Structure formats: C-alpha cells, structure tokens
Amino acid sequence: MFSPEDSFVPVSTVTVTLFVMGLILFALERRTQEGERSKGPPGPTPWPLVGNLLQMEAQIHISLTKLRDRYGDVFQVKMGSLVVVVLSGYDTVKQALVRQAIANGTSMTFSEKYGEAWILHKKICKKALRTFSQAKAKNSTCSCLLEEHICAEAAVLVNALSEHPDRERGFDPTVSLVTSVANVVCALCFGKRYDCNDKEFLNIVQINNEVLKIFAAGNLADFFPIFRYLPSPSLRKLVQYIRRMNAFLEQNIQEHLNTFDKNCIRDITDTLIELCEDRYEEGKQSVLSSTQIVRTVIDIFGAGFDTIIAGLQWCLLYLIKFPDIQRKIYQEIDDTIGSNRMPRFEDKTKMPFTKAFIYEVFRHTSYVPFTIPHSTTENVVLNRYFIPKDTCVFINQYQVNHDPDLWSNPNSFQPERFLDASGQLNKDLIEKVMIFGMGRRRCVGDGFARLEMFLFFTTLLHQLHMENISGQELDLTAEFGLTMKPKPYKISVYPRH
Template sequence: MSDPNLSEDQMVHQPQQHHAMWPITVQAFLLLLSAFFLALAALQKKRAATSPSTSTPPPSSYPTPRGPFAWPLVGNAMELGSAPHVTLARWSKVYGDVMKIQIGSRPVVVLSGLETIRQALVRQGDSFAGRPKFESFSIVGNGLSLAFNSTYGPTWKAHKRMAQGALRAFSEEEARPSTGTSTASASMCALEEHAASEAAELVRIFLEGSKAATGAAGGTAARGSGVDGPRPPTAKAGFDAVQPLALAVANVITALLFGKRYAHDDEELAGIVALAHDFVKVTAAGNISDFVPAARLLLPSCRDSMRRFTALNHRFSEFIRRRVSEHHRAHDKSNMTDVTSWLISLSQDSKFDENGNVEFPLDKVASIVSDFLGAGFDTISTTLSWSMLYLAAYPDTQERIHRELDAVVGRQRRPSLNDRRQLPFTEAFILEVLRHSSVVPFTIPHSTTRDTVLQGFFIPKDTCIFINQWQVNHDSALWDEPFAFRPERFLSEDQSSVDRTRAANLLSFGTGKRRCMGEAVARSELFLFLSILLHHLRIRTADGQAPDMSAVYGLSLKHRTCLLLAESRS
C-alpha cells in the first residue's frame, strides 16, 4: 500500500529504487561465479601445460610427424642404404627427433634424441610399450616370447618380473637361492664362476692360437725366404677371436640356464652357436612381409626367407623344449642349480587366473629361456670381439688398463666383480666400446598401444616405432667429438670414478618398459671377460697394422675379419 503523503513523482520512483537492489545482487553473484570458473579453467590449463599428457587429443588438433617423400609401394626402403642407422640419423637433422618414414606399405615413426626417447619410453612408457604385429614376431618363441610378443599388460609385467627374478638369483651374489646345493662357491655368484672359468679358457686358447699362428708363419716365411732372410709374419699369421668368444659366451649362458658347461670342441655347443649365427644372418636380411604383407604371396625369395626363418625358430624352440622337459622330469625344489629349474618352480607354484588358466605355464618357461639364450649370446659376443679390435687399435688405452689392473688386483689373483668400482678406467673402456661401436643400432621395434601425442605430434595407435640408439650415441649435443674413441669421457673430473650421469646417456640396452632383461648380466659378463683377459694378455693385430674399424650392418653391427696375436703378461 502506497504512502498517501508522497507525490506522484515520488511514487513513480519509489518502486524503481526498491526493485533495483535485486539485479545488482544477481550481477555480483554471476560475476563471482564467472571469476571462479575462469580461475578454475586457468588452473587446469596450467596443470596441463606443466605435466606430460598421455590423453588422446583429436588427430586434427596436432600435426603428424614430418619426413621424406615416400615412394609408392616401396616407401623409403630403397633410400635407407646399407647403413639405415646412419641415414636416419642424418634425416633427423632435417625432419626432427620425431620423424615419419614409410617402409613398404607400413608407416614408421623414428625417434632420435635422448630426451625424446626418454619422453616416449619412460615418461609415456605405457603408450609406447607395444610391439608391432609382425608375422616374424609371432613365430619367435611360438608367439610367447616376452621380448617379441605384442601383448602388453598386467600378465606380461608379472611374467617379466618372474623372469628377472630368476636371472638375478644366479647372477647376483646377494640374490642367490639358499635352498640346496649351488654350483657356485660361497664367494661368488654362478655368473661370475662360469664367466671366470670361460675367460681363463680363452686365455689358454688365445695363447695357443698365437703360438700356432706365429710358428706356422715362421715356417712358411722360412720356406719362402730369399737372400734377405725370412720375411716377417704375413697377415694370415694370427687367430680370429670371433668363434672362441662366441663359444665362451654361449657356454656361460647355457651354464646359467641349464647348469651345464661344454668343452669348446663339443658338437652340441658348436651346434648352438651355429644356430644362433644362422638366426642372426637370416633375421638381418629382413622379413619383407613384415612391411609388405603381399610380398610373401608375390615374391619367391620372400617366401624362402620366411621358410628359413620359421625352420630356424623351430629348431631353436625344439632344442629349448627338450632342455626344459629334461629339467621338468628331474626337477627337485631343494636343489635348484640353474635358471630353468628356478622358472619351473615358479610355474609349479603359480596360481590360476579368473579363466582357470595357469598364470605361469610351462610353455612360458620355454619361451623365457629362449629369450635369455637369444639375448645373452649375440650382443655380448659381438661386443667382446669389437673390444679386441679397440684394444689392438689403441695400445695406449690397453696399457692404461694393464696398469690399473696391476695396481688394484695385483698379480696374485684374478679380477672379480668386487673390483669393478676400483677399476674405473676399465669400466670406462667398456662404456666407450658400447657407445662408439653401438653394436645394437636399433632396439627391437616398439608400437604405440593407444593414440598419443609426443613432442607436439600425433601418433596413432599401433604405429611402428624405431628407436635409433646409434644416433643418441653419436649425437654431438651429448658427446664431444662423438666419432673419436675416448674412454676418458666417462670418468669423473679427478678420473677416480665413472661419471654415472654421463654413463646414463649411453643407449645400448633400450630403456623404459621394454628395457633388456639381461642388461645387468651382460654388463657383468663384459667386465669379467675383459678384465681377466687383459690381466693375463696383451692383444695386437697379427700384421702390425691398425684394424679396419668399419661396421657391417645387420641385426647387430659386425666388424670385418681381423686376425690377432696375444702375448702373455706374466
């Protein structure tokens, strides 16, 4: 009811003043609400910018990686040449660390640069932990291989933990099983015992080979000598270290896996090494059908290659299956003396999953043993044979290792794993061999498990990923004079220890979820073999010339034939 004492004009304005208060309150509320949501959006944007995203953005939101023009049918395969790791490293300078190429009909993303690779395989590891669905991968280990299987998930992770545990049990002193009798003495792990024995055998073989070679050369020279007297030893007066090293490394891994060491002239051991060499040779030739599926139907050579590959895998699998079956029949939980018996025990103790399947079946044991034998052979033996060439090529480096061994170990005992920290230059030499030779130029190809974004580039699910380890190991952004052989680069400033930060920049065994299971074993083997060999021997080329250090591309980078001589230091 209006106030009768108010004028008309006052009555007109009174309700307007009364109702004007509500809109002001609503506006203030809406402004506060808007400010809140704007602040929330800004906070979310900041969080997204400071943390690596593994979510799937729309493909149109990000560009795809750049790369060279791909030709119809063949893609870039013909341009990669005889050294694809070098070609791709050169291309990465043009197209960046995330680069797209095409091999046949299959797109491939090539990753270079240490930080890019770490971002993909470590920080976004789950997104890059797959394997391509290659036909050849499905054949290795009957499709059950941990290393090659495209399946990635909780079961794969559990099996990898079991496999690593079994390997550690016989390669690390503190992790050894306490049950039963071990072939290793109380003072060393099984790995050290086997590797030390094989290294001692190599000392004998190298000295005998050198004696026979120089003796034969002397005789030949005398028979062919002229008025100037006997000629110096010819280029053929030496021994090739490749085969003895391969036999020694194979013996160590078979002893770890099966509890059995062979004589170096044993036919079965020679058969294992020959089978491994054939596998590497056939695999290095490449399986075209992995990239051009129709090639198997159209090209007889491709069919023949896959047939040989399948036959080799069958022979390899049969050898492993027989050994695992023998262990299974004679299995005694109270006397586990090797990796296979340890894995069989895990298989027998494993539980059932929700579908009633054994979580760690016996056929998985065979596939893991196969992985260990394959991974533990070629890379280690090839690195050791490269090491012989580096020792011959850099005598001053060899002499410095000799001095270090004499100062730390002395002449009354042989080097052991316990000496490793006190032998930094010996360790630095091994690291530089791994870096400079880059025996494994690429990891086993990866695959994306989901749509993802890396360094601002969209990469769809199931994309094949190449990791160029050689590029990282020769990247001038990481290494001064990357093509120079300088073990000192891995030492601390006072040269009293290995620079672990610098050593971590080296890529030889992959990284992330699919990092090589046998890396620790490989590093220990390399140290034991080289330190014991150099404790006893001085290595040089047979002809006195610098060795040819050029590499031949394959599954691993091989050096060319080089004949050596070994002299006793005692």
C-alpha cells in the same frame, strides 16, 4: 552536447566487440594448437609401393640419423607399406620410453603382445636372472653362480687364446669368444657346458647365428603384406630354425620338469619352474606354461649371447687399435687386482678407466643401432605429433650415442670423456649411453650382460697382452645387422705374467 545516455552505447559496443573478437582469437589459437598436436610426424616423401626403402643407404642407422637432422627427433618413413616412426634425441627417447612409456617391445621369439601375460613373462624372467645371478639359488647344493660360470669360462678362453698355434703370427679370436660366451649362457640355462667340438652345441650356435642373419636381412613380408601369402624361402628357413631351437630347448626343459627338485636348484630353468610353482601354491593365476618357459629361456639365451660376443669382439679390436689405452687398463688392473688373484665382480667399482673404456666402446660403435622394434600401445602425442595405436616405432640408439649436442667430438674415441676431474666415473653421462634400451622396455639381460662383459674383458687383460699383426689395417666400420659386428681381424697374443 552529448547526454550520458548517448555516450554509453558506443562504449558498450566497443567493449562487447573486443570481448567477442578476443574469444574468437582464443578459440582459433586453441584449434591451431590442437591441430598441431594432432598432426602426424613429418618425413621424406615416400615413393609409390616401395615407400622410402630405396632412399635408405646400406647402413640404415646412418640414413635415419641424417633424416633426423632435417625432420627432428620425431619423424616417420614408409618401409614399403609399413609406416615407421623413428625416435631420436636422448630427451625425446626418455620421454617416450620412461615418462610416457608409449610403446611395448616386440620379442624376437614372437611371444605375447603387451598385456598381463607379457608383464608376467618379463617379471619372472627378471626375477629368475636376479635370483640366480646375484646370490646362490635357494637350497641349491651347487655353487652355480653367474660369477663362477663366467670366471670358469674366462679361464678357458685365456687358455684357448694363449695356446692357439698361431698366437704370435696372428689369428681371428671369434671362434674362441663364441665358444666361451655361449657356454656361460648354456650353463646358466641348462646346467651344463659343452665341448667346443660337441655337435649339439655347434648346432645351437649355428642356428642362433642364422636366425640373427635372417632378422638382419629383413623380410619382404614385414614391408609388403602381400608377400605373407606367397612362398618365402627366408621366412621358411626362419620358421625351421626357430622350430629346431625350440625343440632343443623343449627337450632340456622337459628333462628339468621330470627331474625337478626344489631342494636342489640347478640353473635358471629350475629357477623358473620354482617361481611358477610358488605362484601356484600362493593361489595366483597366470602361471607360465612350459611353452612360455621355453620363450623365457630363449629370451635369456639371446640376451646373454650375441650382444656379449659382439661387445668383446669390438673391445679387442679397439685395444689393438689404441695400444696406449691398453697400457692404461693394464696399469689399473695391476694397481687394483695385482697378479695373485683373478678379477671379480667386486672390482668393477674400483676400476673407473676400464669401465669408461667399455662404455666408450658401447657408445662409439653403437653395435646395437636400434632397440628391438616397438609398437605403440595406444594413441599418443609426442613432441606435439600424433602417433596412432599399433604404430611401429624405431628407437635410434646410434643417433643418441653420436649426438653432438650430447657428446663433444662424437666420432672420436675418448674413454676419458666419462671421467671427472678426480678420475671417477661421471654416472650421469654413462647413463646416457644407449645400448640395451631404456625404461621398463630395456633389455631384460642388461645387468647380466654388463657384468659378463666386464669379467671376461678384465680376465683376458689380466693374463694376456694383445697386439695388431704386422701390415694389418684395422677398420672400425661395422657390418650392419641387429648387432653390428666388426669386419674380420687378427690379433697376436702374449702372456703378461
């Protein structure tokens, strides 16, 4: 027979043993979880020297979208010696750019890294656009509103297309589109417009196109650091083009500095100067220098130029590809605007189908397949994967816009997908279309670009009917680049009224 003392020892030993084992298992589980959280993203095995470059197709966004199906929303590839983390999936991208704000964008003008100067740069840039776009600039003696500029240039574009000598046989509308869109941003930035044959104007348009081509082609020095120390024809060209662009802008800005009058704000450059002077008068530091004003104007110029031209090129292509959709837009224009006046910004809220068409062009083409490359500002953990500070990050906007978990029949062009049962826009759905980025790092000219796209597009369709030419096969595949353009096509144009 056991005494109470005999029975106490084994019970206590079992309890202590179980308790210790529990602690050990808990510690092991925590270490496992921490290990999972701290491990880097998965990805394809890189080859020596070239990394995964030779595994990429010509359409890089397609290759990276296929890799997402295998490795998930966060994975990494090596482009030569450069490690790139690719983010896909709407929720993951939103987590990264909005909730965690893990990365800062890299400006194409090589402006400062993320920090106080960068924040000031973007803040002033946004304020200048808002001040000069939404209302008459303070104390301005001219009606240089964004809406007035666009309406004027849209009217010029209508005349250029309707009076083209090959308007019925068919012609490429690109030159006319470039001239009108470029003149909007020139008028906004510099207070002047240019004739389509002006040498200075044509020179700036050409420089901008060449810079975009070089960026789209990539630079070996980006992927193989050793090439930074070797002669590079493309890099030399890029530096030359940027210097020529800067010289043009600096000349215009110096003229503005010399003739600035706070009682007559002529354009965005004057607005920038005024904002900087206001900060100085208020005793605030970090005032933008003339060099920084040049960078800001370049950013605004870029935001209001290539993306809008490409968007309009795609819109016209889809119109002649889908004539039934074009007829629905005509009907909405006639019902909302009529023939006695021209379209205005205020019509935007009353034309859900037209807006749905534009958003579906954004989504279906995804003509800006990636945001401008980002870089992590600190060590972060995203979706349980550790990403070190200063890691290059690609945001795959194309994948988000073609994600079957988000869009039914994503490869089908269906503007109606954005309309609810009452025919109104589904705002939650249109916000998921990625074309200008997301969160604080979204394109500074986002709102500006959407308004300009709408007004140019509706003005064209208010006045003109467009058709495909006989025998032309329309190809909706894109030519890869920073902004993907449609392959050349021709349209026939006829007056509507």
